[in-house]
Amino acid sequence: MSITTDVIQKDQQFSVPVAGRPEFVLARGEGATVFDEDGKAYTDWVAGIAVNSLGYGDKELMDVVAKQMRTGLIHVSGLYHTKALADLAELLCEVSFADKAYFCNSGAEANEGALKFARKLAYVNDHKNKTKVVSFSKAFHGRTLGALSVTPTEKYQTPFKPMVPGAVVGEFDSIDSAREVIDEDTVAVIVEPIQGEGGINLASAEFLQALRQLCDERGAALIFDEIQCGLGRTGELWAHSFSGVTPDIMTLAKPLAGGLPIGAILVTDEVASAMQPGDHGSTFSGGAVVMRAGEMVVKRVLSAGFLEHVKEVGDYLLERLEEINSPHIVDVRGRGLMAAIELNVPPADIVAQGYEHGLLLVNSGPSAIRFIPPLIIEKRHVDELIDKLTTILEGIDGDG
Ligand SMILES: Cc1ncc(COP(=O)(O)O)c(C=O)c1O
Structure with missing residues (x-):
C-alpha cells in the first residue's frame, strides 16, 4: 500500500x-x-x-526554534519569567499602539480573552449595564463559544446554540448600522479591518474611524481582530494602519510564530490595568520556543524590503x-x-x-x-x- x-x-x-x-x-x-x-x-x-x-x-526560523529547544526550556507556564516572553511582549508593544501584551495559543483563544478583558474593564468601572458585544455581518472570530457567538454565520452557530448572550450584529462597513447597534450598553465592538473568512471584505477608513468615535462616545472597547489580516499581509505591518485609528485591544495569531501555535492580545494600559493576577490564564501561555519564533517573525517582517x-x-x-x-x-x-x-x-x-x-x-x-x-x-x-x-x-x- x-x-x-x-x-x-x-x-x-x-x-x-x-x-x-x-x-x-x-x-x-x-x-x-x-x-x-x-x-x-x-x-x-x-x-x-x-x-x-x-x-x-526558513533557515533562521528553524535555527531560532532549535536554539531555544536546546536550552531545555520549551515550556515553563505563566508562573515563571522567561526572557523570551519579555522580549516578544516588548517588541510587539514597540511596534504597535499597545502598552501591554498577553499570549495564548490560537486566534479563537485570543478573541475569547479580548472579550473577557473588555468585560473586566467595564466591571471595574462599575458599568453593570454593559453586556452587549457588537460584531459585523460576515465576520469570523473563531469557533470557541465566545468567539463563535460573535461570528454571525448560521451554519457555524446553529448546531451549538445557545450562544453566549449579548451578541449584536451590525452591517459590515456601514456607519449607519454601527450607529444603530453601538449604544450605552455595549461593552465591546469587534471587527476585522479586512474580513478573511467572510470573503476578503475591506473596511473603509471612514468605517473604522466611526467605530472609534462611537466606542469613545458610548464607552465601549474597540477590538481589532488582525488574526488573519495583520502582521504584514497587507503590505503594512497592521491592516488598520491606513485608517489612522488605533483600537483598545488587538488580537493576533496565525502568522505570529511562523507556524507554531500562538495567539496574542495587545492592549492599552487602561485595559491592562483592569486585569489582576488570576483573572485570566492558560497553561501554555507564552512558551519560550514559541516566543522566540514570534520575535524572529516580527523582526523579519520589519526588516528592510520585506x-x-x-x-x-x-x-x-x-x-x-x-x-x-x-x-x-x-x-x-x-x-x-x-x-x-x-x-x-x-x-x-x-x-x-x-x-x-x-x-x-x-x-x-x-x-x-x-x-x-x-x-x-x-x-x-x-x-x-x-x-x-x-x-x-x-x-x-x-x-x-
Ligand atoms: C479573523 C480571524 N479571527 C479568528 C480566527 C480564529 O483563529 P484560530 O483558528 O486560530 O482559532 C480566524 C481563523 O481563521 C480568523 O481568520
Missing part, C-alpha cells in the same frame, strides 16, 4: 471528520511550494490559512487577477497579499481543479477564492497562478 493510501485510510478511521481533505498527503515544503508524498509540487496560495508567512524551510515586497507582489497579483477575462469572475478585491476573486460558479470546483494543476487554493465565504500565500511569494508564482487559473476557468462550462 502506498503512503498516500495508508494515510488517507488511517485518517478516515481515526480522525474526527471535521475537515474534508483532498486525496494527497503533504510531505515537505520549500519556499512557497509544498510537495506531496508522491513528489508532486503545489504552489501554495493558502499558507496554512494565512499562517506560513515566511514560507517553508513589506515593500509584499506590497509590490500584492499589487501585481491584483493587477493580474483583474486581467483575467472570464465570465465566471464577478469581482476582484484585496490589499497586499490578501486578495479574492468572487465567482458565479462554486469555488470548490476551482479548488479541486487547482490541485490537479499543482496549486493550493482555498475559498473565502460561499462564492470567492482567496489568495493568502506565504509573504515571500514572487511575481513568477503570480504568473503561474494566472496561467493556470485562466486554463481552469476556460474549462468551466456555461456563462455562470
